[in-house]
Every structure is written in C-alpha cells, then in structure tokens.
Amino acid sequence: MKTARRLDNLGTETAFRVAQAAADWKGQGNQVYPFHLGDLNFPMAAHIVEAMNQAIRDGKTGYCPGPGIPELRAALAGDIGSRRGMTIDPAEVVVTTGGKPVITKFLQAVMDPGEGVLYPNPGFPIYESQIEYLGGTALPYRYVPTDDGFVIDLDHLRASIDDSTVAIIYNDLQNPISAESTDAEREAIAAIAQEFDLWVLSDEAYFEMRYKGRSKSIAALDGMRERTVILYTFSKKFAMTGSRLGCAVAPPVVAEAISTMNTNDESCTTQYVQWAGIAALQGPQDSVGRMLEVLRKRRDATCSIINSIPGMSVAVPGSTFYAFPDVTEAMEAKGIATLADFSTEALHNTGVSFCTREHFGRKQGWENRSYIRLAYSGIGENEITEGLGKLRDWITQG
Template sequence: MTKDWLGGTTIFAEMSALAARTGAINLGQGFPDTDGPEAVREAAVRALRDGKGNQYPPGPGIPELRTAIAGHQRLRYGLTYDPDTEVLVTAGATEAIAAALLALAGQGDEVIALEPYYDSYAACIGMAGATRVPVTLRPRDGAYHLDLDELRDAITDRTRILLLNTPHNPTGTVLTPAELAAVAALAVERDLLVVTDEVYEHLVYDGAHLPIATLPGMRERTLTISSAGKTFSFTGWKVGWVTGPPALVTAVRSAKQFLTYVSAGPFQYAIAEALQLPQTYFDTLRTDLRTQRDLLCAGLETAGFEVYRPAATYFVTTDIRPLGETDGFAFCRALPERCGVVAVPNAVFYDHQKEGAPFVRFAFCKRPAVLEEAIGRLRRLSS
C-alpha cells in the first residue's frame, strides 16, 4: 500500500508547472525573484576559481563555515557551540530535518509537529518509521495561535521529538517568549528532544525571534536548524546547518553521510562570508520584505480575501470564504485561468485537511512591481 507521505508530485511542483503553462505570476513557491548580495555571489565565484570546494569538502562542512555558524549563534543569541563537535553543515534545512528525524526517531516513536506544517515534515517522519502527531495552530484575532493545552494533551509515553517551527511556515506566526517557555517546560518535564526549524530567523517583522535552545534545560536536548537560502536570497545553493550538543549532532551526521555525504562546496565558503555581513544588511532585508508584506496584504484585502498578516516569513495566509469559496485546492487550480496568479492551498500542510480547506497561501518575496501586477489581477475576483 502506498504510504500517505508518498504523494507523488509536491504541490509546489504542481503549481509552479501551472504557472509556467499559463504564464501566471507565481506567488506559490517561496523563492525570491532577485539574487542576494553581489559580494556573496562573488565570494562563490572566487571559491570556484581558487579551487575551493570543487572536490569533496569535509563531511561536517568546511571549518570556515562551521566557525561562522558558531559565531552567528554566539553573537545573535548568546549560544556557544564548538565548531568541531556541535555544528554540522547540510544540504539545506530540508536535509537537516530529514537526517535529524532519521537519526533520532523510529518505529514506535511519536513526533509532534505544529500544523499546518512544511510538507517535508510528514515525509521525513514517515521515512523514519515514526508516527506524526499534529497540534493545530488556529486563526484568531487576525493571527494564528498555539493552544498549549492541546500541545500538552498530545504528549504521550511514546512521544520522542517535538518538531518546532518558529518563525512558522506557512502561517507566519512567531512564538512569544511566554509560549516558548511553556513549550520548554513541557519538553523538560516529559524528557523530549526538540528539533527546531528556524530558517526564517532573520525575516521577523513584528516581535523578535528567540531560539528555544536559549531557555533553561533546553540546550542539551535541542537541535537547532537553519539555512542560508532565505536569509541571503540564494535558495538554489542549498546550504543549511544544525547546531546542538555533540551526541545529537553526531547522530545527525551519521544519517546525513548516507543522504548527500557533502554538498555545495564552493557555496560554503561564500556563506561563511555572508554570515559575517554587517547588521545593515539584515536590517535592510527585513525592512524591504516588511514593505512587500504590507503591499500584498493590503492588495489581498482589497481583492476580497480575509488576510492573516504574518509576523514573519515570506508568506501570507488568506481565507477565501469572503469570496464565496470553500475549497482551497479547487480555488488555486482555477486561479491562474481566472486572473493569472498562482497560490498554494494550505490544506496540503494539514493532516486535518478540513481545518485548512478554506485557506490559501501567497508569497510576497517578489519585486514590488510584480506584487502590484498580481494585485491588479486579483482584483478581478471581486469585480
């Protein structure tokens, strides 16, 4: 019997193909339409020309990048990691998540994930042979919220891992310090491992990102995952990383070596430099994306959607019921022909698909001119 995580083509591939076939503006998949800093791109070119990384780099990642990652964690969050034993470079955050779950979960284990969730979570939990247990974030007062009582009730004697995603994709929720403290207390009380996906850590527009590993009792039980793609707008380079205590990082490396072994050699040198860019770079990135978020949110509201303004990430979730629609899949598949725009149905990110049925996700990591054109097209829905 086909496993439920073997769904064939992903929704992103389907919708991107639909965009290409119809000539629609693709606001479905989360990739920017401009490259990142020229200095970082030139660093990759320089590495290629100098022969750095053109052959297999070290399995854990080049020392320069591991040192830069450790420096980033120390400078930003006060977390100290040994670059040699507590940092691992991966082929993007997706491989880091896969390797962590393959290494740490198995038959009989349960993995709790916040629903709606990044679609690879279900596949990776399934490949590990574990059981996923969704805890649903629900919209209220214009944003999505975690029900801590529901989280507590989801934990059983079989729970092995809490797979935490904050800033959260696709809802844009950023868990508050109080929420994180409650989650940490549960993890300590029930002796859970925490694997935390923080790839949008630098794309927070309201509030601030706090790594759960900074909280009491959490560093020794937490694997923190992030990547360069979203922060530096080079999503095709696929450079990610894991930080955590030596035993957990070693376990992840043991799984990772049989996935890609190594990857992105010359790009690792470039990202080592990128992580040391001045604060002005990160501030400008955040300001520009906040402007793009506000532009798209306003346009979607004008077009008739109910909009849940995200505190972070590349994405804005909308409710299509004010437009007289209830089926996000049907809506998104028809949207390119109706008005020349592609979006993604949120139901694909849910186990409980009825919970996500009327919600649709749009990406705002596009040039303002592209967003304005998309907004103009979407206004046809309410005309």
C-alpha cells in the same frame, strides 16, 4: 519488479506542483502572478558570489570533511550563538546541503519506527512526509486563529502526547502561516518538552526574516540546550536558495549522528559553497537590510489589498514572507466548494497563482475555515498590486 513499500508514505513539497500548473498556464500565453513558491527573486550579494568564484579558482572543489570545513563551522557557531545569546562549540555545528536535510537527519537520529513526533499543521509539508516515510507516527498539533494571527493550541498539543512520543518539531516564525510565538508560548513548549522528555527540532529558517523586533530561540531557554537541534539555513537571509547550504546545531550525540549520515548520504557539502557561506556571515550585511525593506513593502501591499477584498482577511505578519488569508466567505460568494477548485479558477480567471492550506500537511477534522498562502518573496510590488487587483475584481463580480 516491486518497489519499496515505504515509498507509499513519502510525500512531497506540493508547492512545486502548483508551480507546474502556473508554468503550463503561462506557456499558453497567459499572464501569471507568482505567489506560489517561497523562492526569492533577489540576487546573491556580489561579495558572496566572488567568494564562491575565488574558492573555485583556488581549487577548493574536492572532498572536504563531512561535518563541514572548520572555518565555516566556527563562523556559524559564532554568528548563530551571538544572535541567540548562546555559546556554541563549533563541534556542535554540522554543515548540511541546505536546511531541509536537517529535518530528515534529526528524525533518523532520534525516532525509531512506531514512535510519535509532534509537528505543526498547517506546517512545512516535509515534516509530515519524513515522519511517515521513516516509519514514525505523525502527530499534528493545531493553531487557533486570532485577530493578530495564529497561536498554538497548547491543550491540544499536550493531549496528543503518549508514551510513544519522542520529539516535537517547533517552527517559530512559521511557514506557511507566519505565526510567531510569544515568550509565554515558547516557554510553554519548552516546559512540555522537558516534562515529557522530548527531543525538539527548532526550525529557525526565518529567524532573521523579520520586520521589527528580535527573534528568540527555544534552545536558549533553561533546560533546552541538551534536547534541542536548531535548523539553520542560508537560503532565506542571504538569498542563497539554490546554493543549498545550511547546518544543524545539535547536542554532541546528535551532531555526531548527523555527521555520520552526511558521510553516508552525500559525503560532504560542496566545498566552494561553504567558503561562500563564510563570506555571507562575515562580509557586509547591507544587502540583507535592503532585501527586508523591499519585502516589507511587498507585505504591506499584499495585506492591504487582501483585506480590501470582500470575504478575505489576513493579519499582517511581523516576519517571514508569507500571508495566509482566510478565504472562506470569498469561496462561498463564488460558489466554489474546494480549495483546489478555488486555486484553479483564480489562476484561469486572474493569473494569480497560490498554494492553499492543503499543500501544508494533511487537513484535519477540526478545521472549518479555508485558507490560502501567498508568498510575496518572488514577485514585485507592481505585480502584486496588479495581480491582486484582478483577484479582487474577480471575487467582487460574484
């Protein structure tokens, strides 16, 4: 029996394949230093756990409204709006099972088959996967490396737009490269969206995962509110990756569409998890600050050692929990031709497990440098120092 042809266009989050290779290597009795998966090895705060347990004890275990319980939608509207300088109506908030479903449901709401969607490349691989799975044309836009990190090639982005283009996915505080837009770059993206009448998905998963300064949302710029959908998740800030709780903040026509999709797809987001989300938003925030301070130390250790390795270099990111070093010369020194081989050889010789640029969207013809991604969200500072020290020794052996 045949399966649907559209499955040929469905990609995956290939970091999980790296995780399997690391698990297999560890299962053979080897030490593994896990830099591959952007999960957090921090517990949920006790008051969030208690709110979830109390909701279960109170019988909040049945169906609830598809767009989310009113109390959580109101709490999200207030919190998201206040942090972005916006006034958000709870009716514009649609609760989802994590942030990831917002990508798919946004595309289903605004893109017909054959229409084009711009997306960051390298970028979160589900963008490319879902555009193509749903029959759209995936239009990658590129980043240019600088001494301070990566910037969007605005000329290339503009040149990629044609009459079939309907939307742009914009990930400020970006996974995997940790790029953060300047005000000028953000305003330029907004101007392009308005000039070409594009919908915008603003993926703000890491909006508050930053080590200094304050994040800004493209949705708050003049003329952007009515064309922008914000992707919000509890996964990062509150270390709730497995709880699967997020939301879309969307113009009414898209909010209604996503709410209808919720009813069709999963009926509703788990009710007792939503009550935990209210506690996360309205309860003590000290655990968030402590987590960021630990992540800052891990970032500093990671970048310091990477920049001490011959043939490797990385700009110190101001946000997220990823480093995206250039390893071109290190690969050449080892006589390794491909990133896949570099990843495997590093794992087998040092125990260091990481994703590569090729796990984050299809590599493009203009790329002539090689990069890897190191996630320091799920590995302690001592392990970082030990593991990357072994990687440095291996690289310097020639």
